[in-house]
Amino acid sequence: MKVLHVAPLNVAGVPYLIADMQRRFGVETTLVTLHRSTLTFPEDICLDLPLPRHKLAHWWRTHKGGQPKPIERYEPSTESHTPVHSPRNVFEDVYFRYDDRRRERAVEEAIERYNLDKFEVIHYDGGMDFFRDSRTAKRWKASGKKIVCHYLGSDLRVRGIVPEMDALSQLNLTNESDHLLLHRDIHYLYIPFDTRPYVACSGHSGPLRIVHSPTNRSMKGTAFILPVIEAVKKVRDVEFVLIENTRHEEVLRIKQTCDIAIEQIGNLGGTGYGRNSLETLAMGIPTITEMTPDYRAWLPKNPFVLASRDTLFDVLLRIIDHADLRAEYASQGRTWVQQYHSYESVHARLQELYCEHHIL
Template structure:
């Protein structure tokens, strides 16, 4: 039996609880630690509730002002380099993280002792982040002979960059974002795991037909253009447009299950192709639309997505509305594809193959 621990700022798309289920179904032990509770209200395991970190809107606004005014950094700008490295912008930022580490230390060390967090075999540091910005916990684990994995999900690498110490300590580097592979040569790709069997296949199209768009960040999804087009479609056809923005997950899933078309993104700004939002809707048998760059089309040539783009979005969605049989067909294809590609067993076995290649576990 292997003991696996995930460490992450938050359980943002429920991924940590999914990994826990996947590892435990294979007879292993898995736990996860989060720094704060996500506003989407996913379940927690060990949540530290640390101060000075959250995804609440007020905090994000303050952080943006600090980065632009005091650290002279555009938070939407991708860092150069392959990989892009994170270093403090100036003495002020370096001092902030030293102060934060000191403030957090008591709570972190108590959690380590109380939950025996140094007794695991494999450690996954999500977003490439340790519990401390100076990476002292990961360094401690490495000296004790533990296996270190870092996993990047998008803007953590593009906009923040790789912490040099975490790069030095990592035995295995993973991503679920195709565009990151050339940016960090050590990286290996892993599809997002999901319990694809928890929803029945969709049987019919609603009247009126329901079009959904969900977003945590309008800029990254191209949300303003999506709203503009879908509002016009509501006027021209018998359809209902539903926008969900930073809504608790259980509430969002209940609404999503009653929709017919899910629009993921049209900009490829916060990552190429699709993410967990699409994996969920495909698992429900919902026709799912996103922008697919040629590189992504080549990577998943059997994908079930309806390709959309900003310029032709109205016509592309109108074509679906006029042909509900295509909506049903694409939804059925999506259910089959997501089971094969993102199912717990297949993704877990790919991860375990990476473990074997890195010498974490036996053949």
């Protein structure tokens, strides 16, 4: 089987992890990304298409869907609740048309140069084609290729489905539990994660270090976390480490020196955790997050230290004051990641879904 992964960005390195997992099991797999990640995650082929990264562009992409709202329930959705992607106004429509036109040559040359037409399955990580009119996906589907849409991060929360892609897709996947709220026919898949490169933290002298590494402050509830950290620092000897806009290699090096991690508070950008937490859990770092009651009941035997905006202060003091509790969470975390996120278990589930939806 030959699988081509197409992603706008290698978001948190997850598209690469999925492709790498499939390669591990003998699948001929290539990842093509449209834009280069600033966080230096590995990539196969990057078209390096221009992407506005100035403050106004970042604000527009983050806020055009409105301010994030807390996720209250965890349950399947109906078709009427599925957000649909479309230009918000005439200016965005004009820009989208212009952007599609200027990338035509780069995409066509890449398809020919790398013989992308040879692949049998096109796995769209993000649920978007090279072009917003889905022209390449339509051509590939007409030629008999199988189409998979895999929604990551805030793809459905902020952007929504592309109707043409949704109609072409034979299988919809997500690594985000709350996406099950937002699509009528979507399947959950754990993020594949290889723990072997990650070693448990060996400890250090000095105060305990608490790390928080948001890619988007508003989505991770950083505004809720910072005041609590300041209050904790007044009563305990701790050091707070805030990591932002940093190369992934450096992020891992810093995490390795920390004792406690905070993933997110507020359920504003998801319902629990992502690759960031998988890394800290694999390092044996107790990891604090917030989950909805429904999600907590659904997620099997999870090893997270649960907190909310109201309880974070007390939860931090309890973890800080009890080394034995930190050791217990550390042991549980790495074991849980190996059980549910290993390449072996995730690949087996993906193969099941491929078979059920006639991808294989």
